[in-house]
Amino acid sequence: MIKVEGLTKRYARNVAVDHISFEVEKGQIVGFLGPNGAGKTTTMRMLTCFMPPTEGSATVAGFDVRENPMEVKRRIGYLPESPPVYPEMEVIEYLEFVGRIKGVPKASLKSRIDEVMQKTAISDVRNKEIGKLSKGYRQRVGLAQAIVHNPDVLILDEPTSGLDPHQIIETRDLIKGLSGDHTIILSTHILPEVEAMCQRVMIINKGKLVATDTMENLSSRLHGAETVAVEVLSRDGTSSPEWVRSVQEKLEKVAGVSRVLAKEAKDSNDSRARFTVESQTGSHVRPELARAVVEAGWQLNELHGMGLSLEEIFLELTASSYKEKSEPAPQAAAEEAK
Amino acid sequence: MNTWTIARKELSSYFRSPIAYGVMCFFALIVGFFFFSAVRFFLQQSLQATMMGQSVPLNVNEWVVRNVLNNMSVVGLFIIPMITMRLFAEEKRTGTIELLVTSPLRDSEIILGKWLAAFILYLTILAVTAINMLVLFAYGNPDWRPMAVGYLGLILQGGCLLSIGTFISATTRNQIVAGVATFGVCLLLWVLDWVSQFDSSKLFSVISYLSVTSHFESFMRGVLDSKDAIYYLSVIVFGLFMTSRAMESIRWRA
Numbered sequence: 019m020i021k022v023e024g025l026t027k028r029y030a031r032n033v034a035v036d037h038i039s040f041e042v043e044k045g046q047i048v049g050f051l052g053p054n055g056a057g058k059t060t061t062m063r064m065l066t067c068f069m070p071p072t073e074g075s076a077t078v079a080g081f082d083v084r085e086n087p088m089e090v091k092r093r094i095g096y097l098p099e100s101p102p103v104y105p106e107m108e109v110i111e112y113l114e115f116v117g118r119i120k121g122v123p124k125a126s127l128k129s130r131i132d133e134v135m136q137k138t139a140i141s142d143v144r145n146k147e148i149g150k151l152s153k154g155y156r157q158r159v160g161l162a163q164a165i166v167h168n169p170d171v172l173i174l175d176e177p178t179s180g181l182d183p184h185q186i187i188e189t190r191d192l193i194k195g196l197s198g199d200h201t202i203i204l205s206t207h208i209l210p211e212v213e214a215m216c217q218r219v220m221i222i223n224k225g226k227l228v229a230t231d232t233m234e235n236l237s238s239r240l241h242g243a244e245t246v247a248v249e250v251l252s253r254d255g256t257s258s259p260e261w262v263r264s265v266q267e268k269l270e271k272v273a274g275v276s277r278v279l280a281k282e283a284k285d286s287n288d289s290r291a292r293f294t295v296e297s298q299t300g301s302h303v304r305p306e307l308a309r310a311v312v313e314a315g316w317q318l319n320e321l322h323g324m325g326l327s328l329e330e331i332f333l334e335l336t337a338s339s340y341k342e343k344s345e346p347a348p349q350a351a352a353e354e355a356k
Numbered sequence: 357m358n359t360w361t362i363a364r365k366e367l368s369s370y371f372r373s374p375i376a377y378g379v380m381c382f383f384a385l386i387v388g389f390f391f392f393s394a395v396r397f398f399l400q401q402s403l404q405a406t407m408m409g410q411s412v413p414l415n416v417n418e419w420v421v422r423n424v425l426n427n428m429s430v431v432g433l434f435i436i437p438m439i440t441m442r443l444f445a446e447e448k449r450t451g452t453i454e455l456l457v458t459s460p461l462r463d464s465e466i467i468l469g470k471w472l473a474a475f476i477l478y479l480t481i482l483a484v485t486a487i488n489m490l491v492l493f494a495y496g497n498p499d500w501r502p503m504a505v506g507y508l509g510l511i512l513q514g515g516c517l518l519s520i521g522t523f524i525s526a527t528t529r530n531q532i533v534a535g536v537a538t539f540g541v542c543l544l545l546w547v548l549d550w551v552s553q554f555d556s557s558k559l560f561s562v563i564s565y566l567s568v569t570s571h572f573e574s575f576m577r578g579v580l581d582s583k584d585a586i587y588y589l590s591v592i593v594f595g596l597f598m599t600s601r602a603m604e605s606i607r608w609r610a
Contacts, residue, residue: 063454068457068607069607094458102453102455104452105450106373163455
């Protein structure tokens with residue numbers, strides 16, 4: 019449905035998007051994951067024909083964004099980061115306007131708007147001014163706007179940013195519900211969001227595509243090794259460097275643990291010892307860690323798995339791809355040793 | 357078709373905000389005042405003329421209509437920026453320009469639609485002032501033809517300033533900047549012909565030719581001169597063309 023090859027956007031001083039290539043099949047939901055400023059919005063803007071690429075090509079439903087922008091625009095529904103609504107308009111009036119400029123035939127416009135309002139659950143505010151709606155409602159009006167002409171492809175730029183948790187869940191469900199009829203690309207910088215909605219994920223950093231994989235593969239890659247935070251209290255409420263060292267040694271002996279890092283105490287009166295424990299792939303160390311601490315007679319104050327932050331994922335992914343590339347390194351290292 | 361959709365949307369937002377009513381009210385009041393003082397002056401003059409035994413009555417067109425039209429053309433310079441300043445600047449600020457640009461619309465349809473809406477609002481504002489002229493018809497016997505030519509001149513002059521304002525609005529995301537800059541340009545185009553009053557060299561006559569008001573004089577006198585009409589029409593086209601260039605730059609730089 020969407021085919022992108024070597025897509026590049028260069029500004030005078032920097033490269034926003036650097037030779038990105040990917041393909042999206044019909045009916046898929048694909049997540050575009052990356053930190054702010056990674057080039058997600060720029061890529062989306064090139065796909066929606068808002069701006070032309072400097073290099074490379076992108077085709078949507080068989081039409082090139084450069085040669086046939088009109089046909090592409092007709093087949094894309096786009097929700098920019100802030101919903102492009104006119105605050106002084108009423109909801110129904112706004113959807114009518116968008117339907118008209120998107121080329122919905124006049125005869126079916128009314129029924130189409132009713133359908134879309136039902137899908138996005140905004141029928142109850144149809145005659146309200148958009149400027150007076152809550153943020154969640156406004157986001158849904160934005161979504162309604164994107165699907166009013168029943169496009170093949172939906173492009174959503176951070177559809178849940180700025181919403182409260184309840185609204186986020188609503189919006190996610192709504193987007194999932196739309197996936198049957200549309201191919202969807204959505205961008206986000208929140209990892210759980212991709213996990214909740216997407217079948218495939220593309221990770222983009224500094225304008226480059228770092229990884230593209232199915233959600234299952236990616237999570238197994240990421241969750242193979244676990245990092246656990248442990249906080250231990252000594253029996254008598256005092257703490258000494260010797261004691262901390264003994265706790266560290268005890269934790270290191272637990273099966274499956276690969277590394278234990280002690281954290282600096284905040285002040286000398288602190289009776290807590292904090293550690294970051296890294297485990298080997300495939301081992302479940304948390305119960306064992308708890309047992310080890312309790313059996314030694316200390317108090318276990320805290321024990322929790324630390325999810326990988328987006329930054330860590332990037333580090334991990336870029337590091338692993340770097341390793342793969344520099345596979346035939348031993349020889350060079352041997353030479354260096356000489 | 358699409359052009360009209362855009363124009364309708366712009367018009368409805370004009371009439372939903374206080375801008376349209378404010379500008380209309382301001383213009384009607386000021387023109388009403390000009391009209392009132394012109395009529396008073398005319399009455400005084402014609403009374404004097406009759407007392408001095410002049411047999412031919414003074415011409416209403418010459419004494420009232422021409423005066424009022426001239427003033428309207430100057431006041432027009434002040435209201436044009438208020439009409440055009442939000443056209444593109446607002447959409448760029450709120451991001452709705454992305455909706456328009458990613459819809460299957462041609463740039464020309466967007467630009468024409470917006471200009472057309474501004475033009476229709478301007479026509480409405482002019483129409484309100486026509487009430488004054490109707491009063492003349494009720495109590496006097498003015499010639500409608502020079503009056504119509506005068507209004508045509510106002511319409512053309514407005515159209516060309518509106519197109520310049522549309523262009524300026526497309527270059528910024530700040531309404532106030534767009535408004536002030538448009539006002540500055542309008543003012544400049546108004547005073548440009550003053551230079552020809554004290555110097556008639558080639559350079560100055562070219563500069564004076566660029567002035568919008570120098571082309572309005574013939575219309576004001578009731579003379580339909582194709583030279584002046586062509587000036588106005590070409591400025592309209594030029595302004596709209598520049599707007600399309602500015603929109604192109606939104607795409608490249610956004």
